[in-house]
Amino acid sequence: MSKDQHTGTEVAPEEAQTPEVFENPGMEEHRERLADVDPRSAKRNERIIVLILVISALASIAGIVAYAVIPLDGESSSVRQSTLFLGLGLGIGLLGIGVAAIHWAKTLMSNVEYIEERHPQRSDDETRAIAADMMKAGVEDSGIGRRPVLKAALGGAVVLAPLPVVVPLVGNLGGEWNIDAYRHTIWGDTPEGFVGTLPDGSVGRRLARDPDDTPIRAADVTIGSAFHVIPHGMSEEEEYYNEKAKAVVLMVRMDPADLRERPERESWSYDGIVAYSKVCTHVGCPVALYERMTHHLLCPCHQSTFDLADEAKVVFGPADRPLPQLPIAVDDEGYLVATSDFHEPVGPTYWERLQ
Structure with missing residues (x-):
């Protein structure tokens, strides 16, 4: 049983009806x-x-x-x-x-x-x-x-x-894409005063701490340490920020026994010291979160994870290619130098598709 809204009398459910118009509860006077x-x-x-x-x-x-x-x-x-x-x-x-x-x-x-x-x-x-x-x-x-x-x-x-x-x-957004700008960085340049001489007589650009531009000795790099690295003397470059965005590197040292390198890359590292581009191959975010125990490098933007002990191969996330490796050696004064530029374009994979 329910009550009629207007009369208050009890009526059977089949007799109860919704009123066509509800009463105005009242509003304040305008x-x-x-x-x-x-x-x-x-x-x-x-x-x-x-x-x-x-x-x-x-x-x-x-x-x-x-x-x-x-x-x-x-x-x-x-x-x-x-x-x-x-x-x-x-x-x-x-x-x-x-x-x-x-x-x-x-x-x-x-x-x-x-x-x-x-x-x-x-x-x-x-x-x-x-x-x-x-x-x-x-x-x-x-x-x-x-x-x-x-x-x-x-x-x-x-x-x-x-x-x-x-x-x-x-x-x-105007102009044409310059693909070569992403294929080459200033690591391949050897300006006088910022390079070291290798045992075979060749020269390479010295690695320096970011941002104070201090050259790095191999003896100062301990196992487990990580360095944010830029080319020595790059502050002299005309397009400093553009060049730095492509050339930034993370360098770490691990036990040489932990490295899993192909024979052709054994000369790219020095006594467990390896250097890789910090530019994520997914969309270009800075990859800089290093986990010492696993040797994993994490991109904070989309969680792409790279294994530095295994040539920075992708172990998790949306990135679909490893980070480019920078070949390094030690000059005659004990400083770390890049023996060449990166061997592949830095940054997102889509640059390769524009070749």
């Missing part, structure tokens, strides 16, 4: 805002919104101008400035649109609460026509139709806000 009754207040709020949107548009333009004016010449100061102004332009541009939208909704759009009766999923034609009229009324309540300046300001701010992101992307 209180009009100042902008609803005072045209001058409404106009003042409209000007405030336009001002915020203009500031948003100017910030977006300033970000684009900064990108065009500040040269990206590889210097850290110019890169920081360009990034700062681009970020400020994008942030202020989007923030302005958000603040303007909130102020618009709070002061100019209708704040009347409406009651809408629940109805079947598919309404009849008359109800659908009423809903369309309500939507038109909502557009009219927003005031966008009779406020062309506000509409133009909003449109301009929305169009300009994404440009601080779009323009740098378009500007940096």
Whole structure:
């Protein structure tokens, strides 16, 4: 048994019916805002919104101008400035649109609460026509139709806000791919003053600590230690950051008995010291998390794992080829040197597919 909603009398379940219209539980009496009754207040709020949107548009333009004016010449100061102004332009541009939208909704759009009766999923034609009229009324309540300046300001701010992101992307994606730039690094260069002489009379670029550029003696590398390595003297390079991004290396020393090298690579290491590119062959993240007990090197981005004891072969994760190995030896002064450049392209595997 259940009770009738209106009479309170008990009725059988088959006689109980859902009422066609539920009673209104009651809402607070609508209180009009100042902008609803005072045209001058409404106009003042409209000007405030336009001002915020203009500031948003100017910030977006300033970000684009900064990108065009500040040269990206590889210097850290110019890169920081360009990034700062681009970020400020994008942030202020989007923030302005958000603040303007909130102020618009709070002061100019209708704040009347409406009651809408629940109805079947598919309404009849008359109800659908009423809903369309309500939507038109909502557009009219927003005031966008009779406020062309506000509409133009909003449109301009929305169009300009994404440009601080779009323009740098378009500007940096032009030109042809230079595949050789990823096939060769400055490890193959032998500038005077930054190389060591090998017993056979050849020379090789010395390995240096990153970032202080101190050459590394083989005697200073203990078993289990790991060094972040760059080519000695690379700070003299014109495109320092671009070249360093390709040439960074992780060097470790392990017990020579743990190494599983092919005969042709036995001369690429020295007394258990091996060096491999830090650029992951998946999507190019820096691979720098070394686990001493397993000799595994982990990429923190997508967990690709490489076994340094077995020529940096992939043992887990999405990477599908080993890290390129840098052949090393010791010069006549005891310093570690690269006997050649990498024998394969550094970085993601897809570079090989562009040959």
